Amino acid sequence: xxxxxxxxxxxxxxxxxxxxLSLNSVHGQVSYSIPEEMEKGSLVGNIAQDLGLxxxxxxxxxxxxxxxDSAEYIELNKERGVLLIKDKIDxxxxxxxxxxxxxxxxxxxxxxxxxxxxxxxxxDINDNAPTFQKTERRLEISESAVTGSKFMLEKAVDPDIDxxxxxxxSLKHADNFVLKxxxxxxxxxxxxxxxxxxxxxxxxxxxxxxxxxxxxxxPQMSGTVQIHVNVLDANDNAPxxxxxVYTASVVENSQKGTLLTTVSATDIDHGSYGLVxxxxxxxxxxxxxxxxxxxxxxxxxxxxxxxxxxxxHYQIDLEAKDKGGLSDSSKLVxxxxxxxxxxxxxxxxxxxxxxxxxxxxxxxxxxxSVHDPxxxxxxxxxxxxxxxxxxxxxxTSNGFYSLVTDSELDREGAxxxxxxxxxxxxxxxxxxxxxxxxxxxxxxNDNAPxxxxxSYEAYIIENNTPRLSIFTVxxxxxxxxxxxxxxxxxxxxxxxxxxxxxxxxxSADSGVIHSVRSFDYEQIKDFQFLVKAQDGGSPPLSSNVTxxxxxxxxxxxxxxxxYPVQTSSSLVAEMVPRSADVGYLVxxxxxxxxxxxxNAWLSYKLQKATDKALFEVGLQNGEIxxxxxxxxxxxxxxxxxxxxxxxxxxxxxxxxxxxxxVADSFPEVLSEFTDFMHDKDYNDNLTFYLVLALAVVxxxxxxxxxxxxxxxxxxxxxxxxxYKSNGNLPVIPYYxxxxxxxxxxxxxxxxxxxxxxxxxxSRKSDMKYVRPYSQSIISLDGTQTLPHAQRDKRINDDGxxxxxxxPGPLFHPGGDGEGLTRGEYRTGSGLGCKKVEIWSSAxxx
Numbered sequence: 063x064x065x066x067x068x069x070x071x072x073x074x075x076x077x078x079x080x081x082x083l084s085l086n087s088v089h090g091q092v093s094y095s096i097p098e099e100m101e102k103g104s105l106v107g108n109i110a111q112d113l114g115l116x117x118x119x120x121x122x123x124x125x126x127x128x129x130x131d132s133a134e135y136i137e138l139n140k141e142r143g144v145l146l147i148k149d150k151i152d153x154x155x156x157x158x159x160x161x162x163x164x165x166x167x168x169x170x171x172x173x174x175x176x177x178x179x180x181x182x183x184x185x186d187i188n189d190n191a192p193t194f195q196k197t198e199r200r201l202e203i204s205e206s207a208v209t210g211s212k213f214m215l216e217k218a219v220d221p222d223i224d225x226x227x228x229x230x231x232s233l234k235h236a237d238n239f240v241l242k243x244x245x246x247x248x249x250x251x252x253x254x255x256x257x258x259x260x261x262x263x264x265x266x267x268x269x270x271x272x273x274x275x276x277x278x279x280x281p282q283m284s285g286t287v288q289i290h291v292n293v294l295d296a297n298d299n300a301p302x303x304x305x306x307v308y309t310a311s312v313v314e315n316s317q318k319g320t321l322l323t324t325v326s327a328t329d330i331d332h333g334s335y336g337l338v339x340x341x342x343x344x345x346x347x348x349x350x351x352x353x354x355x356x357x358x359x360x361x362x363x364x365x366x367x368x369x370x371x372x373x374x375h376y377q378i379d380l381e382a383k384d385k386g387g388l389s390d391s392s393k394l395v396x397x398x399x400x401x402x403x404x405x406x407x408x409x410x411x412x413x414x415x416x417x418x419x420x421x422x423x424x425x426x427x428x429x430x431s432v433h434d435p436x437x438x439x440x441x442x443x444x445x446x447x448x449x450x451x452x453x454x455x456x457x458t459s460n461g462f463y464s465l466v467t468d469s470e471l472d473r474e475g476a477x478x479x480x481x482x483x484x485x486x487x488x489x490x491x492x493x494x495x496x497x498x499x500x501x502x503x504x505x506x507n508d509n510a511p512x513x514x515x516x517s518y519e520a521y522i523i524e525n526n527t528p529r530l531s532i533f534t535v536x537x538x539x540x541x542x543x544x545x546x547x548x549x550x551x552x553x554x555x556x557x558x559x560x561x562x563x564x565x566x567x568x569s570a571d572s573g574v575i576h577s578v579r580s581f582d583y584e585q586i587k588d589f590q591f592l593v594k595a596q597d598g599g600s601p602p603l604s605s606n607v608t609x610x611x612x613x614x615x616x617x618x619x620x621x622x623x624x625y626p627v628q629t630s631s632s633l634v635a636e637m638v639p640r641s642a643d644v645g646y647l648v649x650x651x652x653x654x655x656x657x658x659x660x661n662a663w664l665s666y667k668l669q670k671a672t673d674k675a676l677f678e679v680g681l682q683n684g685e686i687x688x689x690x691x692x693x694x695x696x697x698x699x700x701x702x703x704x705x706x707x708x709x710x711x712x713x714x715x716x717x718x719x720x721x722x723x724v725a726d727s728f729p730e731v732l733s734e735f736t737d738f739m740h741d742k743d744y745n746d747n748l749t750f751y752l753v754l755a756l757a758v759v760x761x762x763x764x765x766x767x768x769x770x771x772x773x774x775x776x777x778x779x780x781x782x783x784x785y786k787s788n789g790n791l792p793v794i795p796y797y798x799x800x801x802x803x804x805x806x807x808x809x810x811x812x813x814x815x816x817x818x819x820x821x822x823x824s825r826k827s828d829m830k831y832v833r834p835y836s837q838s839i840i841s842l843d844g845t846q847t848l849p850h851a852q853r854d855k856r857i858n859d860d861g862x863x864x865x866x867x868x869p870g871p872l873f874h875p876g877g878d879g880e881g882l883t884r885g886e887y888r889t890g891s892g893l894g895c896k897k898v899e900i901w902s903s904a905x906x907x
Contacts, residue, residue, distance in 0.1 A: 091178075091179040091180070091181065091459075092107075092109065092112050092113060092178065092179075092180050092181070093180075093181040093182075093183065094106055094107045094145070094180075094181070094182045094183065095182075095183040095185055096147075096151075096182060096183070096184060096185065097184070097185045097186075097187050098151050098152060098153035098154075098184050098185065098186060098187055098189070099150060099151065099152065099187060099189060100147050100150065100151065101147065101150065102147050102148065102149060102150060103146055103147060104146065104147040105144060105145075105146060105147075106136060106144070106145035106146060106147060106182060107144065107145050108142075108143060108144050108145075109138065109143060109144060109145050109169065109180070110143025110144070111143065113169075113178055115143070117140070117141070117142075117143045119171065120138075120140045120143055120171075121140055122173070123171030123172050123173060123176065124171070124172050125138060125140055125169055125170070125171050126138065126169070126170055127167050127168070127169060128167060128168045128169075128170050128411065129165075129167040129168075130167075130409060130431060130433070134148055134149075134167075135147070135148055135149050135151050135165055136148055136165060136167065136182060138169065145180075145182075151165075151184055153184045153185070153186050153187075154190065154221040154222070156184065157184070158221070159221075159223060161223055161224075162183050163183065163184045163185075163186075164181050164182060164183045164184065165181070165182040165184065166179070166180075166181050167179075167180055167182075168180065168411075170411065170412070172412075175412055175426070175429065177411075177429065177462075179459060186222050186223050186224060186226050187222075187226065187279075188222055188225075188226035188277065188279025188280065188281075188283065189222070190220055190221045190222045190226075190283070191220070191277065191283035191284060191285055192218040192219065192220040192228050192275035192276065192277055192283065192284060192285040193218060193219055193220070193275075193285045194216055194218050194219075194273075194275065194285055194286070194287040195216060195219070195347075196216060196287060197287060197288065198287065198288045198289075198290065199215065199216060199273075199287055199288070199289045199290070200289075200290045200291075200292065201213060201289060201290070201291045201292065201387065202291075202292045202293075202294050202386070202387030203257070203261060203291055203292070203293055203294065203387045203388070204261075204293070204294040204295060204296060204297035204298065204335075204386040204387055204388060205260070205261045205262060205263040205293050205294065205295060205296070206295075206296050206297060206298035206386075207257055207260070207261060207297075207298070207300075207387075207388060208257070208260075208298065209257055209258060209259070209260060210256060210257065210258075211256070211257040211300060211388065212242075212254045212255070212256050212257075212390070212391070213239075213254065213255040213256075213257070213389060214252070214253070214254055214255075214343055214379065214381055214389065214391035215253040215254065215255050215273055215287075215289070216253070216273075216287060216343065217250060217251070217252070217253055217344075217346075217379075218231070218275030218285050218287075219346065219347060220275070220277050222277060222279065225277075225278040225279065226277060226278065226279040227277055227278070228250075228251075228275055228276075228277055229276055229277055229278040230243075230275075230276045231243060231251070231253055231273060231274065231275055231276070232273075232274045232276065233255065233271055233272070233273055233274075234271065234272040234274070235269075235270060235271050235272060236255070236271050237259065238257060238258065238259040238260075238261055238269065239255045239256065239257060239258060239271065240255075240256050240258045241253070241254075241255060241256075241273075242254045242255075242256050246377070246393070247377075248377055250377075252379070252391070252393075253273070254391070255271075255289075261293045262293075263293040263294070263295060266293065267292070267293050268290065268291070268292060268293070269290075269291035269293065270288065270289070270290055270291075271288075271289040271290075271291065272286055272287075272288060272289070273286065273287045273289055274286045292387070294386055294387050296335075296386070297331060297335040297384065297385070297386020297387065297388055298331075299329055299330050299331045299335070299336075299384075299388065300329065300384065300388030300389060300390055301327040301328065301329040301338045301382040301383065301384050301388060301389060301390045302327055302328055302329070302382075302390050303325065303326070303327045303380070303382055303390050303391070303392035304325075304326045304327065304328070305325075305392060306392060306393070307392065307393045307394075307395060308323055308325055308380075308392060308393070308394045308395070309323075309394075309395050309396075309397070310322040310323040310362070310394060310395070310396050310397070311396065311397040311398075311399050312364060312368060312396060312397075312398060312399065313398075313399045313401055314368055314369055314370040314371075314398050314399065314400060314401055314403070315367070315368075315369070315401060315403060316364055316368065317364075318364060318365055318366070318367075319363055319364065319365070320363060320364040321361060321362075321363055322353070322362045322363060322364060322394075322396060323361075323362050323394065324359065324360050324361050324362070325340065325355070325360040325362065325380055325382075325392060325394065326360050327340070327360070327382030327390055327392075329384045329388070331384060331386065333385075334384075334385040334386075335384055335385050335386040336384060336385075337384060337385050338382050338383070338384050339357045339358065339382070339383055339384075340355045340356065340357050340358075340359075340360045340380065340381070340382055340383075341355065341357060341380070341381050341383065342354070342355050342378055342379065342380060342381075343379045343380065343381040343391065344377070344378050344379040346376075346377075349376065349378055351365070351366050352364065352365065352366035352367075352368060352376070353365060353366070353376070353378055353396070355380065360382075362378070362380075362394060368398050369398075370398045370399070370400040370401070370436075370437060371400075371404070371435045371436065371437075373398060374397070374398055374400075374437070375395060375396060375397045375398060376395075376396040376398070377393060377394070377395050377396075378393065378394040378395075378396060379391060379392075379393060380392045380393065380394055400436060400437045400438065400440055401440070401489075402436055402440040402487060402489025402490065402491065402492070402493055403436070404434055404435045404436045404440075404441075404493070405434070405487075405493040405494065405495045406432050406433070406434045406443045406485040406486070406487055406493070406494065406495045407432065407433045407434070407495065408430055408431075408432050408483065408485055408495050408496075408497050409430060409431045409432075410428060410429075410430045410497060410499070411429045411430055411431060412428065412429045413427070413428040413429075413499055414426075414427045414428065414501070415500075415501070415502070416501065416502040416503075417467070417471070417501060417502070417503060419470075419471045419472075419473050419503055421467055421471065422467075423466075423467055423468065423469060423470075424466045424467065424468075425466060425467045426464050426465070426466050427453070427465050427466065427467065427499075427501060428464070428465040428499055429458075429462070429463075429464050429465075430462070430463050430464075430465070430483070430497070431461050431462050431463075432445060432461055432462075432463060432485050433461050434487050436487060436489060439487070439488040439489060439490075440487055440488070440489035441487060442487060442488045443485050443486070443487050444485070444486055444487075444488070445457075445463055445483060445484065445485040445486075446483075446484055446485075446486075447465075447481060447482065447483060447484075448480075448481060448482045450540065451476075451479055451481060452467060452468050452469040452470065452471055452472070453465060453466065453467055453468055453479070453481055454466060454467075454468040455483065465481065465483065465499070470508065471503045472503075472508050472509070472541070473503060475508070475509060475540055475541050475542055475545075476503065477502070477503065478500065478501070478502055478503065479500070479501045479503060480498055480499075480500055481498065481499040481500075481501060482496055482497075482498050483496060483497050483498075483499065484496045507541055507545040507597070507599030507600065507601075507602075507603065508541070508603075509539055509540040509541045509545070509546075509597075509603070510539070510597065510603035510604060510605050511537040511538065511539045511548045511595035511596065511597055511603070511604065511605050512537060512538055512539070512540075512605060513535065513536070513537045513595060513605065513607040514535075514536045514537070514538070515607070516607070517607060517608045517609070517610070518533070518535055518607060518608070518609045518610065519609075519610045519612065520532050520533040520575070520609070520610070520611055520612070521611075521612050521613075521614050522577060522581060522611060522612075522613060522614065523613075523614045523616055524580075524581050524582055524583040524584075524613050524614065524615060524616050524618070525580055525581070525582070525616055525618060526577055526580055526581060527577075527580065528577060528578060528579055528580055529576050529577065529578070530576060530577045531574055531575075531576055532566070532575045532576065532577055532611065533574075533575060534572065534573050534574045534575070535550065535568070535573040535575065535593050535595075535607060535609065536573055537550070537573070537595035537605065537607075539597045541597065541599065544598040544599065545597055545598060545599040546597060546598075547597060547598040548573075548595050548596070548597055549570045549571070549595070549596050549597075549598070550568050550569065550570050550571075550572075550573040550593055550594070550595055550596075551568070551570065551593070551594045551595075551596060552566070552567065552568045552591065552592075552593060552594075553591065553592035553593065553594050553606065555591050555592065557586075557589040557591070558586065558589075562589075562591040563578070564578055564579065565577070565578055565579060565581075565589065565591075565611075566578055566591065566611065568593055573593075573595075575593075575609065581613045582613075583613045583614065583615040583616065583657075583658070584619070584656055584657075586613060587612070587613050588610060588611060588612040588613060589610075589611055590608055590609060590610040590611070591608075591609055591611075592606045592607070592608060592609070593606065593607055593609055594606050595607070615657055615658045615659060615661055616657075616661070616710075617657055617661040617708060617710025617711065617712070617713065617714060618657070619655060619656045619657050619661075619714070620655075620708070620714035620715060620716050621653045621654065621655045621664055621706040621707070621708055621714065621715065621716045622653060622654055622655070622656075622716065623651065623652070623653045623706060623716055623718045624652040624653060624654060625650070625651065625652040626649065626651070626718065626720060628718060628719065635721035635722060635723045636648050636649045636686075636720065636721065636722045636723070637722075637723045637725065638688070638692060638700075638722055638723065638724050639692070639725075639726050640692045640693070640694060640696070640724060640725070640726050641692070641726070642688055642691075642692045643688070643691060644688055644689065644690055644691055645687050645688065645689075646687060646688040646692075647685060647686075647687055648677065648686040648687060648688065648720075648722055649685075649686050649720060649722075650683070650684050650685045650686065651666055651679070651684035651685075651686065651704050651706065651718055651720070652684060653666075653684065653706045653716065653718075655708050657708065657710065660708075660709040660710065661708055661709065661710040662708060662709075663708060663709035664684075664706055664707070664708055664709075665681050665682065665706075665707050665708075665709070666679045666680060666681060666682070666683075666684040666704055666705070666706055667679060667681070667704070667705045667707065668702060668703075668704060668705075669703045669704065669705045669717065670701075670702070670703040671700070671701070671702045671703070672697065672699065672700045672701050672702070673696065673697070673700060675689070675690065676688060676689065676690060676692070676696060676700070677689065677700070677702060677722070679702075679704055684704070684706070686702065686704070686720065686722075692724060696724045697724065698723055698724050698725045699721075699723070700721070700722035700723070700724055701719065701720075701721055701722075702719070702720040702721075702722060703717055703718075703719055703720075704717065704718050704719075704720060705717050706718070
């Protein structure tokens with residue numbers, strides 16, 4: 063009667079989905095829906111009709127069902143072209159609570175190769191009644207239990223699903239209790255018995271209840287459990303869990319005894335009534351085999367083996383009970399954390415042993431299925447092939463892959479391929495599986511040479527020897543024999559207007575690049591060019607690469623002294639007053655080096671000096687300063703030799719001589735440096751230049767005299783006008799020509815006069831003047847540079863004629879940063895004496 067009832071209530075739904083996939087070897091998918099428990103030999107569906115196939119094609123194509131590792135519940139009748147039940151299907155045993163429950167298999171055909179996915183959904187029938195894990199349950203409830211007290215009852219289990227599954231509960235003989243159900247996140251219902259009328263132990267010490275669980279099938283099925291209530295005395299406080307829901311997680315394959323969490327409940331009663339014990343009240347099958355709770359401290363531990371692939375999470379019902387029989391319930395949700403413990407499973411469904419060289423692109427050479435039972439990224443599988451082969455792998459449907467040609471095949475390049483298919487999941491660490499397929503193929507020149515790098519950079523030190531090997535470019539060709547023979551060619555280009563072949567050359571066979579000339583870093587620092595790699599095929603194939611040559615600097619240039627300038631025709635001295643303090647800046651040696659980097663790092667050292675205890679040179683800045691107080695005992699003539707060195711290896715250097723005059727008066731300096739002037743071997747023709755200089759000074763004197771008279775007359779006229787206007791004109795301050803205010807904003811600070819006496823012998827000229835105001839520079843070849851500000855000076859000789867001359871500015875980079883006024887004087891040939899007015903300014907430059 064049961065099979066007949068199933069057949070009468072059975073409804074069969076056939077859903078046909080036909081989609082054209084990217085490969086001709088995989089066709090549309092057919093889906094069927096059948097109830098569970100169908101008898102062996104029952105009809106599932108007419109597969110030939112649904113797929114639009116001829117029965118002859120099923121026979122000639124050797125049609126068969128491919129299920130992989132799964133058990134075969136369905137068989138194919140090729141004579142009728144239908145699918146039949148091979149073995150009775152129990153949905154609960156096959157899928158448990160998983161919905162929808164379906165069988166997935168493929169029907170494969172040969173000559174040509176074809177694949178048809180088929181899905182058979184197994185629907186549920188009401189063949190299981192709700193059951194309780196225990197047939198009896200005993201409760202101890204104190205008579206002091208307050209109305210509303212809750213007592214958690216065991217849940218029933220029904221393997222069926224949807225309407226055929228567990229639907230409701232009923233409680234009989236419950237005068238003091240009412241049954242309440244609470245829906246939970248997993249779809250089940252929590253069953254609680256709530257006290258609605260206080261208990262009286264003196265009236266009734268024992269209460270027997272019947273809890274019935276009902277499903278929604280037709281006909282309806284049920285299961286019962288007997289509940290025996292023992293009424294206790296005077297326990298009026300029930301335990302209370304600290305949380306309504308506890309959560310924990312555990313990694314699959316964890317060791318037994320692993321602590322998941324600790325739950326806690328409190329009972330404010332004293333004595334035995336306040337002693338709480340913990341227990342697992344879950345009725346779900348298998349829970350007690352996997353987890354346990356310590357009844358005294360609430361520690362929940364793992365006692366079995368959990369597998370994420372079987373169950374992803376568990377919900378454990380917990381109960382806390384005191385000695386008086388009062389209890390509280392809570393839930394522990396345990397999430398199973400997946401680990402990547404399963405490698406992808408590769409099943410080669412069909413393969414080809416050989417393929418012609420003219421096979422078109424996208425020709426199928428193999429079909430395989432790949433499956434990884436892990437979840438999330440651990441179950442995501444990516445399949446790749448060995449590199450540099452003209453094949454690719456494509457996913458045709460969920461878990462199925464086809465290996466196809468990706469480009470033209472090359473017999474000369476490879477007459478045989480060992481194609482390694484590697485499928486890896488995305489777990490950490492990743493697990494993978496591989497299979498190898500050997501395929502015979504053919505050839506043409508279809509691979510151009512490929513350089514090992516996208517571009518090259520090389521370094522060469524300047525002043526190299528011509529024909530020096532710089533470095534080697536290397537290209538490889540995946541072809542065979544002549545097609546893989548690579549030659550290297552230097553592409554035509556220019557560097558600074560010159561052909562690149564005048565700089566470098568390349569060996570055609572080895573790719574070695576040589577220098578053609580010696581390079582100079584100061585002229586060229588880098589250049590680039592192209593090298594072509596060409597194979598020996600017909601026609602040949604080639605590729606280019608950019609090569610950049612960078613010249614490295616050598617220390618091949620010595621430092622050059624810019625100041626003080628060393629000339630053979632003049633003798634220049636820096637003047638230091640005897641009142642100079644410690645640290646007085648005498649001058650600064652300025653030098654440069656045309657090299658770069660540390661080869662251009664300069665240092666200054668005092669090599670020789672008339673008095674090394676008086677001067678020092680700044681190691682980094684070249685500043686010459688006094689290191690003690692200048693005294694009257696220091697000689698006037700001081701000669702310093704400064705060495706300027708770079709930081710190259712080996713280092714190069716330059717020397718410069720610096721003459722220093724330690725004096726407060728110019729005649730003192732001139733008399734002391736007379737020997738220097740004699741040593742210069744001046745020619746007597748110098749007298750001519752002195753006469754010419756005096757003539758120029760005289761001319762300036764006459765012009766200045768006329769200008770002064772004009773100013774005097776102009777001033778006299780303004781004074782007359784002032785007197786005539788009775789003082790109504792504004793007072794206008796008067797300054798002599800070329801004068802400026804000497805206040806805080808003026809530029810001309812001092813005026814000084816001196817007498818110049820010239821003779822026919824330049825060695826006997828004389829000059830008298832007072833101590834200078836500040837530092838000066840003296841040129842001892844007949845050209846004098848006067849101080850910034852100075853008192854009246856006189857130069858006495860036999861002549862009495864007077865003139866005036868105005869000095870011009872001189873830029874002195876070795877000084878203390880102020881402007882210097884320079885007056886030029888050359889001794890004459892008995893032309894007498896001239897009175898010269900010198901203007902000094904600190905701001906002329």
